[in-house]
Amino acid sequence: MQQILKVGVFVDAENVRYNGGYQLRYDILRMFAGRYGGSLVRLNTYIAFDQERAKEDPEYKRRALTYQQMVREYGWKVIVKNVRRYTDDEGNVTTKANADLDMAVDAMLQAEKLDLLLMVTGDGDFLQVVTALQDRGCRVELLGFRNVSQELRRLVDDYYSGFLIPDLLPISYEPRNEWGAPGSCVRGVCSKWFPEKGYGFLRFIKRIDPNLWIIDPRLEDSPYESVFCHANELADEVTDEVMMNRDSILEFYIEESDKDDGLVANNVRLVPSFGSNGL
Structure with a gap:
């Protein structure tokens, strides 16, 4: 039992x-x-x-x-x-x-x-x-x-x-945000970045799941999704150093790629490391 x-x-x-x-x-x-x-x-x-x-x-x-x-x-x-x-x-x-x-x-x-x-x-x-x-x-x-x-x-x-964590905090400017759906805003981290090529891949949690330790999105049981990101989509504060730091939390929109079955990231911003809100 x-x-x-x-x-x-x-x-x-x-x-x-x-x-x-x-x-x-x-x-x-x-x-x-x-x-x-x-x-x-x-x-x-x-x-x-x-x-x-x-x-x-x-x-x-x-x-x-x-x-x-x-x-x-x-x-x-x-x-x-x-x-x-x-x-x-x-x-x-x-x-x-x-x-x-x-x-x-x-x-x-x-x-x-x-x-x-x-x-x-x-x-x-x-x-x-x-x-x-x-x-x-x-x-x-x-x-x-x-x-x-x-x-x-x-x-x-x-x-x-x-x-x-999906939907644990609301996206204040997207009240009807459907986390993980094309057109939605999500938060994730950079899993791979190639500064000399000007692109890389982001990763976000697409669902709450017991297998959060399976961080490779290519594995069948992984709750993560991989997203292609071009340097042109990065905000000014998102430098190569930020992208190569796994502790950097990024907020971005996802769209379906017009080249394959994958996803692409748009309007990639850095979630500040410090700050507060009041009641």
Whole structure:
């Protein structure tokens, strides 16, 4: 009898929001976490709420509570962290809603009944937590967006950029975008680039699939699609160095080639490595 994989997901929502994951779709994240066909035992997200602002700004309160309810409807446990304000000696006010400790403790306590933990964050403060979870026999995967700790990436069993997961983040200027269809906008990486020839090949994930480790699009079970790219389609900031860096996340449109059965890339832009969005 085959054992069912028990999965837990822990989302550091504030870290994600301030590092490129604003408007993350929790329904798609749930699908991604369950791609192995396992049982989603824990779905925890740690969301900040500013009580003082809510008293003065009814619209903020309405939007925040509506958002929390929507996340709950997708089957997530929402752990609300109230924002706290601190004033230093010079009178400067800072706000914090740090969920690191809560998330770390929950992950450690709940790992006893889990086989796989997906941590959605980029915070290097979780290094010791990851090591402890792995020592307990759990597989730990990481999903992040911008400003992800390099040490954390190297420590986990696998790392995924949230920008590359189909539909996990909306394409704001393409509200009806059909990811992977001709004419759609997708995000991917450069798999091969020939500077002297002025062309190469991009690669994007065409579907959420348990075989994300099969990165060669030529293999039958690979969930990846290869796209031809000519240098004329690159934006000014997309240099040869950018194309030859596998960590560069590219956003581009795909069209059917008029020369063969393949796809070609148009309007290739670089997804910035830094930046944030607010609620």
